[in-house]
Every structure is written in structure tokens, then in C-alpha cells.
Amino acid sequence: MISAAATGSIAYGFGFRYAEALGNSNLQTLKTTHAEQAGTAEKENRLQLLQQVARANESESLLFAAYESFKEEKRQLQERIPHVTTQYIPAPGAVAKPIPRCVFTAGWLRDFNTALGVSAPRPGTTAAAAEKAAWPATGTDAELLESGVTPADILAHAQDYGLWARSNLVQLNALLDLQEKD
Template sequence: MNSAFSSAWFKVPFVAGLLMLALWAFLTALHDAHDIGYALAEAKGQAVLEQLRTEHANAEAARALQVAADAKAAANALREQTQRADQAAARLADQQRQYRQNTDRLTGEIARVNDLYRAALNAPPEPLPPCVFTRGFVRVWDEATGAAMPAHSGGAAATSADAGAADQLDAGIGRADLLRHHIRYAEQCRTTAAQLDALIDVLEDH
């Protein structure tokens, strides 16, 4: 009886020790599992964060490259447009020189074509007869070119006897003056037309 009791008493601490050992092993495993899980989660989080950083850096690099490409394209377009404008300006300047040379040449011929005339090809040259231009002629001429404002609103004819008489007076200009004015005015018209054509060419190329 005592021997059986002693054997049972000996087994109780042993079993308790085994239970404590098992509990300690379980808690240790649980703690290790927690540490492992935390480490895995942290590593995964770091990997995701690093991936986001990489994607962000790649996106920023792509945007920077696009901005640089756009800037380069804009610079090239501006350079090409500037070159076209310079070329148009050079052509225009050349045309203006030609127009001025033509004006100088024609101006030099004014005296020659206003001194003598022939009634026929085989007739002898004779002095040109007088040519009178009235003040009214000059007024109408200037109003047509915009060099003077209309004397009468609405295009109504002059009704004043004084105004009509003044229009019939000699303006004091001759054929040479009229031709000289026409040559210079023609140069201005051709220059303006050339400037407009050059501007249209630049805008159309753009």
C-alpha cells in the first residue's frame, strides 16, 4: 500500500513537470511564431514600400524625360520658325532693294520721257506741249490715295462757286511731278504686298 502510494506520488510531479515543459514549449513556439510573423509582415511591408518608391521614381524619371523631350521639340520648332522668319526677312529685304533700284532707274528716265515727243515714228521730235493739272485734279488724286480727307462728306459734289473756281486753278505741278509720285507710290504698294506675302508664308509654314 505504501509502495503504491509512493509510486503515484512520484508520478504527479513528473506529469506536472511534463505539462509545464509542454506549456513552456508551446509558449516559446507561439512567441517564435509571433516574431516570425512580424518579421515576415515587416519584410513584406518594406518590399511593398520599396516597390512604391521604385514606381514613383520611375514615374518621376519618365515625366522628366517627357518634359525634356517636349522642351527640345519646342526649341526645335522655335528654331525652325526663326529660320523661316529670317529667310522670309532676307527675301523681303532683297525684294525691297530690287524695288528701290527700279524706282531709281525709272526716276532717272522721267526727264527723258517728258521733254520731247514725236507725232509719228518717222516725224522729228518736238517739245512737249504744256500740260496743266488743276487743283481739283490734285485734290481728287490725293483723296483717292488717302493722302487727303474728302472735302465733302457723302461724296456730294461741290456746290460753292468759290470751291468750284478754286478747283479750276493751276496746281503748279507737271507731268514729271505726277510720274515721280506714281513711281514712288508704286514702290510702296509693291513693298507692302511683299511684306504681306512674306507674313502669310511664315504663318502657313507654322
């Protein structure tokens, strides 16, 4: 019986070592496979990141180019404001004359600001008297007072507002373009 137990023990030892060697071999193969997959995934992710960075840089460049274009257009328009707001020609071939005085009432200015989404100063805030005067109550004589706003002021405001709106549009389109490319 001792011999059967010894034989069983030897067989068990060989089987254990064989299974252990096979398990170690399989584990090493699995580690190698995972390392290769991780390396491939890293390369793919790096390539995607570089592509996204290139697209973002291109979009940023286009955005800044648009901003510069808008600034130049605004500069040119600002140079023309005095010319187009101080004189006019009443008919083709006539001589230029000074533009008649144009009055914008405080009520008109209030409604203009309201149409643009500018809210009235809240009661109790530290608004300047001029700011309060620009928000007269509806139906009062104060809304018919002269606001002091000139056609040149309105044109300058339109330039600023147009620059703001166009800048927002360019940003939105750039974001949409980036999203489409992804």
C-alpha cells in the same frame, strides 16, 4: 496574445517598409520617364524652333532682296523722268519736240488725293496755305486754278506709291508663305 500582437506589429513593419520601397521605386521610375519625355519634347521643340527661325530668315532675306530690287527700279525710273516728261515725238519718224504745257487744276489735284485716300486738312489745323489751296471747295472758281503739279511730279508720285504698294504686297506674301509652312 502578446505574441500575436508582436507578430502583427512585425508584419505591419515589413509591409510598410515593402510598400514604401515599392512606392519609392515607382516614383523614381515615374521621375525618370518624365525626365526622358521632357528631354524628347525639348529636342522636338528646339528642332521646330530652328526650322521656324530658318524659314523666317529665308523670308527676311527674300523680302530685303525684293526691297533692293524695288529701290534699283525706282532709281532707274527717276533717271528717266526728265526724258519722258519734257519731250515727245508727235508721229513715228518725226523729230522730238518739247512737250506742250500740261495743266492740272487744284480741283483735279484735290480729287486725285481724295481717290488715294488722302483726307483734306481739317478746319482749324495749322495747314500751310499751299496745302489749303490744294483742297478748294467743290464748285468754286478756286478748284479751276493751276495746282503747280507737273507730269514729272505725278510720275514721281506713282513711283513712290508703286514702291509702297509693292513693298506691302511682298510683306503680305512673305507672311502668308510663313503661315503656310507652319
